[in-house]
Amino acid sequence: MTDERPIGEDDLQAYLDGRLAPGRLRSVEAYLADSPAAASRVAVEAEQRQALRDRLAFKAAEPIPARLRVAHLVEAGRRPARFRPAAAAAAAIWLSIGLAVGAAGGAFLAKDGLPLRQAAADTAARDAITAYRTYVGERLHPVEVAADQEAHLVQWLSRRVGHPLVAPNLTAQGYRLIGGRLLPAGAEPAALFMYQNDGGQRLTLYARSSAAEKETAFRFESQNGVSAFSWIDEGCSYVVTGSLGRDELLTVAQAVYRQYEDKAKPPERGTL
Amino acid sequence: MRQPDDGGGASPLDEIASLLEPQIPGLRRYAWALLRDDETADDLVQDTLERAISRWHQRRQDGDLRAWLFAIQRNLFLNSLRQRRQRGQQVGVETLDQVAAPDGHADGSAGLKDILTGLDALPEEQRSVLLLVGVEDLSYEQAARVLDVPIGTVMSRLSRARERMRRFMEGGRSAVLRRIK
Numbered sequence: 001m002t003d004e005r006p007i008g009e010d011d012l013q014a015y016l017d018g019r020l021a022p023g024r025l026r027s028v029e030a031y032l033a034d035s036p037a038a039a040s041r042v043a044v045e046a047e048q049r050q051a052l053r054d055r056l057a058f059k060a061a062e063p064i065p066a067r068l069r070v071a072h073l074v075e076a077g078r079r080p081a082r083f084r085p086a087a088a089a090a091a092a093i094w095l096s097i098g099l100a101v102g103a104a105g106g107a108f109l110a111k112d113g114l115p116l117r118q119a120a121a122d123t124a125a126r127d128a129i130t131a132y133r134t135y136v137g138e139r140l141h142p143v144e145v146a147a148d149q150e151a152h153l154v155q156w157l158s159r160r161v162g163h164p165l166v167a168p169n170l171t172a173q174g175y176r177l178i179g180g181r182l183l184p185a186g187a188e189p190a191a192l193f194m195y196q197n198d199g200g201q202r203l204t205l206y207a208r209s210s211a212a213e214k215e216t217a218f219r220f221e222s223q224n225g226v227s228a229f230s231w232i233d234e235g236c237s238y239v240v241t242g243s244l245g246r247d248e249l250l251t252v253a254q255a256v257y258r259q260y261e262d263k264a265k266p267p268e269r270g271t272l
Numbered sequence: 273m274r275q276p277d278d279g280g281g282a283s284p285l286d287e288i289a290s291l292l293e294p295q296i297p298g299l300r301r302y303a304w305a306l307l308r309d310d311e312t313a314d315d316l317v318q319d320t321l322e323r324a325i326s327r328w329h330q331r332r333q334d335g336d337l338r339a340w341l342f343a344i345q346r347n348l349f350l351n352s353l354r355q356r357r358q359r360g361q362q363v364g365v366e367t368l369d370q371v372a373a374p375d376g377h378a379d380g381s382a383g384l385k386d387i388l389t390g391l392d393a394l395p396e397e398q399r400s401v402l403l404l405v406g407v408e409d410l411s412y413e414q415a416a417r418v419l420d421v422p423i424g425t426v427m428s429r430l431s432r433a434r435e436r437m438r439r440f441m442e443g444g445r446s447a448v449l450r451r452i453k
């Protein structure tokens with residue numbers, strides 16, 4: 001028995017996808033046998049469907065990167081990228097995971113609070129990326145205070161952020177300071193220094209006080225072509241952000257880190 | 273396959289992993305097809321998995337894990353597109369729209385490369401339906417859930433997507449652009 005309803009576009013799609021019921025399949029085959037033009041269109045589309053599958057097959061066949069393992073994701077304590085940048089929100093999310101996965105979840109939340117600390121570093125990185133995206137493309141007013149007032153800029157931002165900042169010299173990396181601005185970061189302020197090279201490429205150094213953690217290792221993060229290296233040192237979060245490759249950005253981040261190290265403040269100047 | 277509440281046997285983490293990880297190859301393929309950049313695509317998958325883990329307890333009423341995951345991923349992708357548009361001024365993150373020929377995986381075959389060019393000629397909703405149904409083998413019901421439209425809309429989008437792809441491959445880019453207007 002064949003199904004006698006007229007053949008529709010949806011039947012042809014389901015034919016291509018192999019999703020027709022047997023009765024309907026016979027009807028469609030009969031239709032195509034009588035309609036050479038439709039049959040040749042369907043044949044081409046079937047071929048293209050297969051070509052697309054073949055073309056993309058390699059990706060599904062790749063071994064999955066370790067960073068996508070569930071155990072890794074949970075242990076690294078990263079919070080979802082689009083959540084509000086507040087350590088409290090991050091904590092709540094990871095706590096909810098702990099609840100969701102039950103008692104055994106405590107095991108991976110309990111490691112010295114590691115997820116929460118890393119979440120704090122991640123939050124700074126993501127805020128920095130947001131600031132980068134907001135201001136780096138800005139033509140008219142990329143900065144609030146231009147580099148010709150560097151001393152004032154650094155002093156002002158240091159006072160507001162509550163940490164002795166420097167505007168690192170990145171000429172060795174091809175970048176010069178164009179200025180900076182003050183940004184809101186949750187309940188507190190953050191500082192943004194912007195640099196530019198001769199090609200017009202810009203990058204930023206973001207800094208703010210870190211209540212959650214005093215020191216972390218370098219972390220790398222990349223979102224849609226914007227990359228960031230972040231670290232926390234002496235209670236201050238630093239994030240170097242740019243539309244650069246990982247290695248190039250790392251060179252800059254290391255230069256910034258070293259200059260802050262060299263500037264290592266005697267203890268009595270540690271707070272302003 | 274439900275989350276165990278007794279804490280015995282496999283840990284909840286293992287349970288989540290055993291359900292999520294089999295979906296990762298497909299999520300990576302879909303992400304890569306949308307973004308055409310290895311690193312960015314895996315960032316999207318990572319965001320998707322993190323979100324799924326953090327909302328794991330909301331999963332049960334959804335029932336269909338695969339559709340749920342692809343829906344999360346597509347929504348994150350669309351959000352990132354939207355954010356980019358809002359930013360307006362270009363800041364060197366054009367990866368999403370302007371997709372270069374993926375020379376890293378070109379396989380040396382012009383024919384195979386062309387099919388991705390054809391894919392790029394489609395608007396996102398047609399690209400997604402083609403990928404979800406034609407490549408990821410989602411059922412029409414699942415695709416409807418991912419795209420958040422009725423099944424009838426899935427069918428007509430699929431039909432338009434395949435037609436546009438076919439015309440593009442036959443007539444080249446200009447013909448398709450004229451059709452789009």
